[in-house]
Structure formats: structure tokens, C-alpha cells
Amino acid sequence: MAPNFFYFSLGITSIITLLVISLIILNERSKTRKPSKIPKLPPGKIGWPIFGETLAYVSCPAKFIHDRMTMYSPEVFKTSLAGEKTVVFCGPKANKFLFSNEGKLVNYWLPSSVAGALSYPKTNNKDSASGKPADNLAYKFLRGDTIQQYVPLVHSMVQQHVRENWLPNNEVKVYTLAKEFIFALSCRVLVNPSLEQLSDIAKPFFRLLDGIFSVPINLPGMPYYKAIKGGKLVREKLVEIIKQRRQEMSHIIMRNNNNNNNNNNNYQLDLLSRLIIDCDKNNKGLSEEEIASKVIGLMFAGFYPTSTTIAFLISHLADHPHVYEKVLQEQLKISESKEAGEQLTWIDVQKMKYSWNVICETMRVSSPVPGNFREAKSDFTYAGFHIPKGWKVHWTLHSTHKNPDYFPDPEKFDPERFANNEPAPYTFVPFGGGPRMCAGKEFARIEMLVFLHNVVTKFRFKKINPDQEKIIYNPDPIPTKGLRIFLQPH
Numbered sequence: 088m089a090p091n092f093f094y095f096s097l098g099i100t101s102i103i104t105l106l107v108i109s110l111i112i113l114n115e116r117s118k119t120r121k122p123s124k125i126p127k128l129p130p131g132k133i134g135w136p137i138f139g140e141t142l143a144y145v146s147c148p149a150k151f152i153h154d155r156m157t158m159y160s161p162e163v164f165k166t167s168l169a170g171e172k173t174v175v176f177c178g179p180k181a182n183k184f185l186f187s188n189e190g191k192l193v194n195y196w197l198p199s200s201v202a203g204a205l206s207y208p209k210t211n212n213k214d215s216a217s218g219k220p221a222d223n224l225a226y227k228f229l230r231g232d233t234i235q236q237y238v239p240l241v242h243s244m245v246q247q248h249v250r251e252n253w254l255p256n257n258e259v260k261v262y263t264l265a266k267e268f269i270f271a272l273s274c275r276v277l278v279n280p281s282l283e284q285l286s287d288i289a290k291p292f293f294r295l296l297d298g299i300f301s302v303p304i305n306l307p308g309m310p311y312y313k314a315i316k317g318g319k320l321v322r323e324k325l326v327e328i329i330k331q332r333r334q335e336m337s338h339i340i341m342r343n344n345n346n347n348n349n350n351n352n353n354y355q356l357d358l359l360s361r362l363i364i365d366c367d368k369n370n371k372g373l374s375e376e377e378i379a380s381k382v383i384g385l386m387f388a389g390f391y392p393t394s395t396t397i398a399f400l401i402s403h404l405a406d407h408p409h410v411y412e413k414v415l416q417e418q419l420k421i422s423e424s425k426e427a428g429e430q431l432t433w434i435d436v437q438k439m440k441y442s443w444n445v446i447c448e449t450m451r452v453s454s455p456v457p458g459n460f461r462e463a464k465s466d467f468t469y470a471g472f473h474i475p476k477g478w479k480v481h482w483t484l485h486s487t488h489k490n491p492d493y494f495p496d497p498e499k500f501d502p503e504r505f506a507n508n509e510p511a512p513y514t515f516v517p518f519g520g521g522p523r524m525c526a527g528k529e530f531a532r533i534e535m536l537v538f539l540h541n542v543v544t545k546f547r548f549k550k551i552n553p554d555q556e557k558i559i560y561n562p563d564p565i566p567t568k569g570l571r572i573f574l575q576p577h
């Protein structure tokens with residue numbers, strides 16, 4: 088027994104010794120082994136070839152983002168949108184990261200189908216997609232105090248719109264009217280066309296809008312084909328207007344040059360005239376097509392978000408009588424401070440503080456735009472994940488606007504949340520942020536507040552068959568029946 092036991096013990100001891108030595112060697116090797124070279128992409132799935140997950144995204148952007156933040160990561164996930172490999176950046180940290188890395192790690196990017204329908208030259212997508220960097224004349228016009236001088240004009244146009252379209256009727260389709268009005272107003276401020284020119288632009292512009300976000304199949308009969316044709320027609324009409332205006336403006340340019348007068352603010356001029364004067368006076372040599380591109384870009388950028396916000400604003404006021412009452416009191420106070428027939432001014436707009444909180448809450452609860460896109464300029468790392476050069480990056484306001492961490496009870500419509508505290512940085516971003524922040528923010532504020540003033544001081548609102556009004560997405564929210572309301576004049 089004893090020798091057997093001796094050999095058995097020796098065997099066991101040898102095996103244990105071998106195991107320990109192997110473990111030590113493996114441990115030493117793992118210390119010297121280089122880390123895996125395969126970079127870690129964010130979690131998520133790319134979806135079907137070509138379509139990727141575009142259809143799921145477009146049919147309800149908020150749900151798409153929320154589901155994937157829960158499934159994959161609250162910080163970043165990958166997907167494929169508009170035929171492009173895309174990473175979606177979520178939360179305030181991501182917004183801050185993207186807004187402050189504009190032009191460094193990322194560049195502005197627009198899906199090629201959208202750029203195509205807007206007839207942007209392919210080579211210049213990054214700049215022309217949205218006009219030009221922030222220092223150009225169009226941006227100064229919209230951002231500076233110039234646009235503030237337009238409040239009386241906006242007021243008189245809203246009054247006329249209400250007189251012709253709201254007062255004679257018991258009921259209206261708010262979304263439909265808001266679209267018509269915003270189109271006419273932005274044409275007036277940007278281009279100032281004659282009535283005939285305005286109606287020439289209207290039809291093709293609406294055809295462009297109807298199909299610009301549809302499946303990009305450029306075959307006769309398809310909505311995208313009609314959008315491209317619409318875009319081309321708008322461009323042609325604008326080029327005609329620009330040529331005509333160039334001739335009309337030539338004497339002003341000469342007079343300014345002779346008087347050595349560089350101040351164009353003496354003239355109540357629309358943006359187009361200012362662009363022409365500036366280009367011709369300084370020999371910048373912008374062609375009619377290039378000027379038309381800028382104007383179409385601005386008309387397109389401002390159209391949907393402003394008209395959609397106006398429609399949902401009235402919808403929320405109809406649903407929340409106590410909010411309506413507070414808005415009415417604020418607006419009546421402003422009316423009472425004016426002489427009969429006196430127009431609103433920028434000073435009055437600044438007094439509409441509660442009304443602005445109501446508009447902010449509308450943009451939070453019913454975000455009129457889902458966010459925007461960038462392109463990675465080079466490989467970089469975010470939240471521990473590899474973002475490859477050329478991939479598209481989507482920032483989305485749906486990742487913060489309805490997040491209970493930043494907006495408690497997020498589905499509740501409560502304008503007071505803007506009265507008491509400023510939202511945490513980078514959580515409320517309806518206009519984006521950083522150098523690419525919405526250029527028309529100030530103009531939009533004027534349009535929406537002056538519109539609100541005029542309808543609230545004349546009517547109370549009651550929804551007609553609200554159960555039949557469904558909201559669909561494309562990708563901005565659209566009330567399917569045009570948001571019908573019954574008007575009760577005061």
C-alpha cells in the first residue's frame with residue numbers, strides 16, 4: 088500500500104506543480120500581450136441593406152431613439168440611416184461634445200437625397216446645405232438687430248392673415264393655415280416677391296416639401312421625382328426674380344458708391360436686395376444660381392419647424408385652458424399699452440415672457456425637428472467607442488427633451504418648468520447649439536409670438552373631433568387632419 092500511496096502522492100504533486108507553472112506562464116504572457124487591435128464600435132445594428140433602419144426612424148423618431156437607448160446604450164448606438172452608417176449620440180454630454188467639436192472632429196452633413204432635391208451643388212454640400220458659415224450676410228440679417236426691425240411688418244402680415252382666413256370662419260385647420268402663412272411671410276422677408284411671383288413659387292415649393300423626405304427614387308410619378316422637379320422650378324423662378332432685382336438695384340448701388348455710403352440699413356430692404364447690393368458692391372460675383380441656393384436653403388430651413396410649432400402651440404392651448412388664460416392676460420396687457428392700430432415692436436416681443444415659456448414647452452413636448460447630422464472628419468473615440476472617419480453622426484433632441492432625469496414628469500405640458508429654472512445645460516436644444524445653432528432662432532421667435540398675440544387676443548380654441556386627429560411623422564410631426572379647431576371669438 089505504502090509504495091502505491093507514495094507514487095500516487097508524487098503524481099498528484101507533479102500535476103499540481105505543472106498546473107501552477109502553466110498558470111504563471113499564461114499570466115505572464117497575458118501581461119505582455121498587446122491589446123486587441125479591432126476597435127470597438129458602439130452597440131446597435133445596421134439593419135437592412137440600403138434602407139438600414141431608416142423606415143423605423145422616420146415613422147417615429149422619438150420612439151426609435153428611446154427604444155435603442157434602452158436596448159443598447161444611453162450614450163451612443165450605431166444604426167444605418169438614409170443609406171449611411173450612422174452613430175446616434177444621446178444625452179447632454181453628447182450634445183456638448185458635438186456642438187463644441189464642429190469643424191474639428193465633425194462637419195455639417197445633409198443626406199444627399201435632401202441636398203439633391205434642394206439643388207445644392209454636390210461639391211459644396213457642407214457649406215451650402217445651410218447657407219454658409221455664421222459670418223455671412225444672410226446670417227447677420229437673421230441674427231442681428233436687423234430682424235428685430237421687422238416686428239411691425241410681421242404684425243401687419245399676421246393681422247391680414249387673421250382677417251382673411253380666421254375671422255370669416257367658425258373653424259380652421261391650424262396646421263394648413265400656419266404652413267401657408269409661414270411660407271408667405273418668409274417669402275416677404277427674404278425675397279419680397281410680387282403677388283404673381285409669390286403664387287408662381289408657392290406650388291413648386293409645396294411639391295418640393297411634399298416629397299423631399301420620401302424614398303429617393305427619381306422616377307416619374309414618385310414623390311421624390313416631383314420634389315426634384317419642384318425644387319428646380321422654385322430655383323428658376325428665383326433666378327428670374329434675382330435678375331430683375333439686380334437691374335432695379337443697380338442705381339442704388341451706384342448712388343451708394345458715389346456717396347461713399349456703406350450703410351444699407353437706410354433702406355427697408357428684404358434679404359435678397361441686401362445680398363445683391365453686398366455682392367455687387369464688393370464684387371463678390373455671386374451668380375444668380377448661388378444667391379437662389381442661399382434663399383431656398385433659408386426658406387426650407389425655417390418652414391417646417393416654425394409652422395409645426397405654431398400648430399402644436401394652438402393644440403396645447405386648446406388642451407390646457409389655464410395656460411391659455413395666462414397667455415391671454417399677458418397679451419391683453421401688451422395690447423392695452425398700445426394705441427389703437429399701433430403695431431407691435433421688438434420691445435413688446437421681449438415682454439412676452441410667459442408666452443415664450445409656453446412656446447418652449449411646446450418645442451420640448453412636440454419637438455418640431457428630430458435633430459441634425461454631422462460627418463466624422465477623422466477616426467475618434469467617444470464614450471469608449473470607436474467612431475470611424477466618414478460615418479455620419481446624428482444628434483437628437485429626443486434623447487433629452489423627454490428624459491425624466493432632466494424634465495420630471497416629461498409627458499406633462501407645464502410651461503412653469505421654464506419659468507422657475509433654466510434647464511440643465513445641453514438638455515433643451517430645440518435650435519441646436521454651437522457654431523451651427525439655428526440661424527433663424529430670433530426670426531422664428533418673432534414669427535411665433537406675434538402670431539400667438541393676434542390669435543389669442545381674438546379667439547378661444549376648441550378641438551374638433553380630437554380622437555380622429557392622428558399624428559404621423561415624416562420625420563417631423565404632422566397632424567393628419569390639419570388640426571381642426573373651432574373658433575370662439577371673444
Ligand code: HEM
Nearest residue numbers: 217388389392393396459517518519520523525526527531
Ligand atoms: C421653431 C422654429 C425653428 C426651429 C425649432 C429650428 C431648429 C433648427 C435646428 C435644430 C437646426 C440645426 C442646428 C444644428 O445642426 O446644429 C437649425 C438650423 C438652421 N435653421 Fe432653424 N429652426 C427654426 C426656424 C428657423 C427659421 C425661421 C429660419 C430662417 C428663416 C431658420 C434657419 C436655419 C438655418 C439657416 C439653419 C442652418 C444653420 C447652420 O447650419 O449654420 N430656422 N434650425
